[in-house]
Amino acid sequence: RRAAETLFLLLIAAMALLLAAGLHQREPDAALTTLDTGWYQLTDGVRREVTLPAALPAEPGQTITLYNDTLTDSDGGKVLSARGVEYGIEIRAGETLLYRYEDNAFPKNAQMKGRLWADAELPDNIGGQTLSLTLTPLSGRAVALAAPVLGTAPAVTGHHIQSSLFSIGMMLAMLVLAVLALLIFFYMSFFGIRERRFLDVAVFLLLCSLWCLTDSGLYQIYGRDTAAGSVVSFYAFMTMPIPMVHFVRNTVSGRLRLVPDVCIALFCANALAQGAAYRLLGVPFIAMLPLTHLLLTAGVAAMLTALLRSYRDKPAPQLRLRIAAFAALGAFGVAALVLYWLLHIYWYDAVYQFGVLLFIILLLYGLIG
Secondary structure, X not given: OHHXXXXXXHHHHHHXXXXXXXXXXXXXXXXXXXXXXOEEEXXXXXXXXXXXXXXXXXXXXOOEEEEEOOOOHHHOOOEEEEOOHHHOOEEEEOOEEEEEOOOOOOOOOHHHHOOOOEEEEOOOOHHHOOEEEEEOOOOOOOEEEOOOEEEOHHHHHHHHHHHXXXXXXXXXXXXXXXXXXXXXXXXXXXXXXXXXXXXXXXXHHHHHHHHHXXXXXXHHHHOOOHXXXXXXXXXXXXXXXXXXXXXXXXXXXXXXXXXXXXXXXXXXXXXXXXXXXXXXXXXXXXXXXXXXXXXXXXXXXXXXXXXXXXXXXXXXXXHHHHHHHHHHHHHHHHHHHHHHHHOOOOOHHHHHHHHHHHHHHHHHHHHHO
16 A cells, blocks of 8 residues: 555656646747748738737638748748648648648547647748638637747657647556556455456546547547547547446445446447447437537536435545545536537647546545555
8 A cells, every 4th residue: 555655646746747847838949930920911902910829800701811921942841830720721822722621531520620730831932922821710709820830840740749748648647547556456356355446447547548549639630540540539438437437336335326327328328329320320429429428427417426425324535535536527527518619629628638637546546545
């Protein structure tokens, strides 16, 4: 127990350092520049200068086009990386189309596209052409456009990795905690102690890390088969609550076990029904996503209720920690849903990932303690 607690504290300290390093602003890469100036719009023949980042208002259905004449032939062959995939961004050099997002076999909604980058390789003669970005605003909202970056392909890839350090850190932390939970489970099993809740935690974390990987912008850009990865991501997201519901089932007793049993059946039925609707009827997973989010919210509320009733019948410090863990997961989950559905903010996943990590830390600490 003492060794496990020491390892647990060291892991928390390592995660804090990793997150601090990821959030720390490094010096700009010499091979990477931010193209924030030199942009302009033409409205009725009148030129209006635009400095990025900026919020660009537009009428519904009206496209926005930004122009830039500051590039030279020395920028030829470099990669321009811009945000705005959710706005259907198109990048052109003169009349030549350099980038246009096209859905693969797995269509994405605006929130998913918001985590992607539009990367376009500039032609060698870019110095004699006008670079343009064309965007179509989403209904009722201005276009929030960040400044594109320009540099060599390795520099742009490094920029994407640095932008994803938080999610990468969350995924690595989940994997480390999953291995820790598995080691504890097998160690206790060796001495005849079958504490299956450590196994529940490990399976949950493995599914979470799989979801984090296949749902990430890095995978969606550089992955070999992004459509298949998106399907895996959705199945991981739909099934990852099952191990934690089983965790609660192994915590409560008596008639309270009926609640997690019903939840497990609902999560399994949801995954099977959505898979059948996708394969047989062609219904995209994103159209059925509200049902999964509703089940997740209801599942967390049901588990919290079951734990509260168990604590009322038999108060215990470990149950208080588990109640706090599910309450934290519910709070971060609701915050992520608000960011996703109401505010359409693409980094909703980081909020949920942090909530998952806090949730697991509280549960593991309660089990080890």
